[in-house]
Amino acid sequence: MKPMVSVALLAxxxxxxxxxxxxxxxxxxxVDATFDVIAAQIELEQAQKSVQLQRYxxxxxxxxxxxxxxxxxxxxxxxxEVAVSANIQIKAPVGMSALEKERLAFAxxxxxxxxxxxxxxxxxxxxxxxxxxxxAWLLQQEQxxxxxELGAAELYRExxxxxxxxxxxxxxxxxxxxxxxxxxENALTQxxxxxxxxxxxxxxxxxxxxxxxxxxxxxxxxxxxxEPPELAVWLKENHPSLKGEYVKVRQLQxxxxxxxxxxxxxxxxxFYTYEDHSASxxxxxxxxxxxxxxxxxxxxxGEIPSGSGSSVSTWSTGLTxxxxxxxxxxxxxxxxxxxxxxxxxxSRIAYLTDSLxxxxxxxxxxxxxxxxxxxxxxxxxxxxxxNLRLVGEMDRSGRVTVYDRREAEAVAARDRWKIESARIxxxxxxxxxxxxxxWFDQVSIPGRVNNE
Numbered sequence: 001m002k003p004m005v006s007v008a009l010l011a012x013x014x015x016x017x018x019x020x021x022x023x024x025x026x027x028x029x030x031v032d033a034t035f036d037v038i039a040a041q042i043e044l045e046q047a048q049k050s051v052q053l054q055r056y057x058x059x060x061x062x063x064x065x066x067x068x069x070x071x072x073x074x075x076x077x078x079x080x081e082v083a084v085s086a087n088i089q090i091k092a093p094v095g096m097s098a099l100e101k102e103r104l105a106f107a108x109x110x111x112x113x114x115x116x117x118x119x120x121x122x123x124x125x126x127x128x129x130x131x132x133x134x135x136a137w138l139l140q141q142e143q144x145x146x147x148x149e150l151g152a153a154e155l156y157r158e159x160x161x162x163x164x165x166x167x168x169x170x171x172x173x174x175x176x177x178x179x180x181x182x183x184x185e186n187a188l189t190q191x192x193x194x195x196x197x198x199x200x201x202x203x204x205x206x207x208x209x210x211x212x213x214x215x216x217x218x219x220x221x222x223x224x225x226x227e228p229p230e231l232a233v234w235l236k237e238n239h240p241s242l243k244g245e246y247v248k249v250r251q252l253q254x255x256x257x258x259x260x261x262x263x264x265x266x267x268x269x270x271f272y273t274y275e276d277h278s279a280s281x282x283x284x285x286x287x288x289x290x291x292x293x294x295x296x297x298x299x300x301x302g303e304i305p306s307g308s309g310s311s312v313s314t315w316s317t318g319l320t321x322x323x324x325x326x327x328x329x330x331x332x333x334x335x336x337x338x339x340x341x342x343x344x345x346x347s348r349i350a351y352l353t354d355s356l357x358x359x360x361x362x363x364x365x366x367x368x369x370x371x372x373x374x375x376x377x378x379x380x381x382x383x384x385x386x387n388l389r390l391v392g393e394m395d396r397s398g399r400v401t402v403y404d405r406r407e408a409e410a411v412a413a414r415d416r417w418k419i420e421s422a423r424i425x426x427x428x429x430x431x432x433x434x435x436x437x438x439w440f441d442q443v444s445i446p447g448r449v450n451n452e
Contacts, residue, residue, distance in 0.1 A: 022210070024133050024218035025446070030206035031125045040114070040121040047107070047114040054104040058289070061091045066298070082301040085276065088294050095288025098258050105254065109247045116240045123440045127431045129206055130220075134424045136198040137215040138417075143191050145417045149410040150184040155403040157181050220427040223443045228361050231437045238438045239356055245349045252342045259335040267322035274315035356436075363436040367429040374422040381415040388412045 031037055064086060071081040096104065157177040163169035199212045225231070236242060271280040282291040391408040394400045434440040 022213055023216040024130065027129055027133050027202070027206055027208070028126055030129065030208060031122055033207040034125045034129075034205060036121050037118070037125050040118040044111075044114040044118050047111040050107045051104070051111050054100070054107040058091075058093045060093070063089045065089070081303055084298040084300070086296060086298055090292045091289065092292075093287075093289035097287045098261070102254055102258060106251055109251065113240060113244055113247065116243065119441070120240055120435075120438065124435060126445070127428075127435060129202070130431065131428055132198065132202040132205060133215065133218070134428070136195065136202050137217065138421055138424065139191055139195045139198055140215060141420060142417055143188070143195070145410070145413045146184060146188045146191055148406075148413050150181070150188060152403060152406040152410045153177070153181040153184050155401075155406055159401065159403050219423065220430070220446065222427060222430045225433065225437070225439055225443065228357070228364050231360055231364075231439065232357050234439065235356055235360060235437055236353060240438070241352055242349065242356070245345060245352060248345045249342060249349070252338050252345060256335045256338050256342070259338070260332065266324075267320075269320040269322065270317070271320065272315070272317045360433075360436050363429070363433045367426070367433045370422070370426040370429040374419070374426050377415070377419045377422040381412070381419055384408075384412040384415040 032041070065088075066084065066086045069083045069085070071083070073080060157174075157180075160169050160174045160177045164171065164174045196212065202208070203210060226234070267282055267284045269280055269282040271278065273279075276297040277295065279294045280292070282293075283289070284291075388408045388411075391400055391405050395405050431440075431445075434443065434445075
């Protein structure tokens with residue numbers, strides 16, 4: 001039974017009591033606390049905010065513009081008539097222009113890419129935590145192996161010393177034994193230093209505040225995944241780098257279509273006037289929205305006498321159609337520049353596809369090679385364990401020395417450690433292959449957060 005784990009999570013930092021055992025599922029829970037994932041989450045939030053912004057490109061607005069008009073007769077007093085009037089204008093958008101629709105489409109593209117990127121960064125953070133955890137665990141396991149090897153080397157040194165003193169061994173052999181012992185002492189010291197460094201790397205990346213402690217063993221159950229030809233088809237549709245390039249091509253094509261469309265402007269404006277009152281309502285179908293305007297008098301101080309003759313107030317109404325057409329020369333030139341960018345983007349897709357397929361095949365071959373090395377390590381262990389059993393049988397009949405038995409034990413222990421090292425390399429190669437193929441959501445990975 002594993003020891004109980006006492007965990008507290010505060011502000012993204014994991015605190016584990018020094019007496020608690022640390023296992024990888026606990027460590028993998030720190031994926032979202034890593035800097036890379038936090039940065040990707042912020043980018044996703046920014047993309048979401050950008051979409052919200054583009055959905056509402058313009059606010060409703062109300063403006064009030066008061067006007068004071070002072071009128072004087074020739075040779076008359078200043079300000080014989082002061083008129084105060086006002087104009088109220090209301091703007092109410094009811095739709096989106098072609099440019100605004102384009103910006104919204106681009107923002108939605110960025111949101112999709114940011115969401116995909118977050119999923120990938122989370123898996124890569126899991127992969128790195130796994131690598132750092134296993135590196136620290138292997139170093140912890142290797143310490144006992146080195147200590148066993150050091151014990152065997154000490155017995156061998158003492159045996160040679162006794163033989164040298166009895167005249168049955170030479171100085172060269174004794175010196176070689178001394179050097180082997182010194183190298184193992186250095187290896188043990190180096191191992192302890194590397195353990196501290198590996199622990200620091202693990203807790204730093206995982207944002208964990210805890211003291212060095214013993215780690216539990218953790219093993220992934222790797223699943224079979226398709227071979228490179230099938231993965232290449234999947235990769236072409238799902239790799240974020242390619243998806244980003246496809247988005248660029250689509251955006252360039254969309255922008256070029258907008259720029260190459262006729263530059264025509266139309267506005268419809270009904271109006272009405274009566275005495276000092278006037279009102280109008282404008283609608284622009286290309287930038288969908290209404291603009292209403294109403295001007296009216298507020299107060300008149302003083303009066304300038306009107307001329308002779310009768311004056312009859314009348315009203316008028318009508319409809320103004322505003323129509324404009326542009327040469328579109330500037331937009332056409334910009335579209336030509338974008339057409340070159342489009343060719344570059346299409347070429348980059350072809351290059352990137354080949355590069356990703358090459359990386360995929362390389363990762364697949366590395367995974368196969370790691371499996372072969374694991375099988376080779378198992379064969380080596382079978383031989384060393386067979387030798388250990390043979391030494392045990394000979395030991396019972398008194399035909400081997402204590403050193404022979406200790407050396408056989410050390411060799412078997414080292415081979416068992418090499419199997420664990422090869423196993424971890426296989427699991428790391430498997431995770432790297434999943435990363436290269438963007439296949440990690442298609443398999444079950446123990447201890448991975450956000451795993452569908």
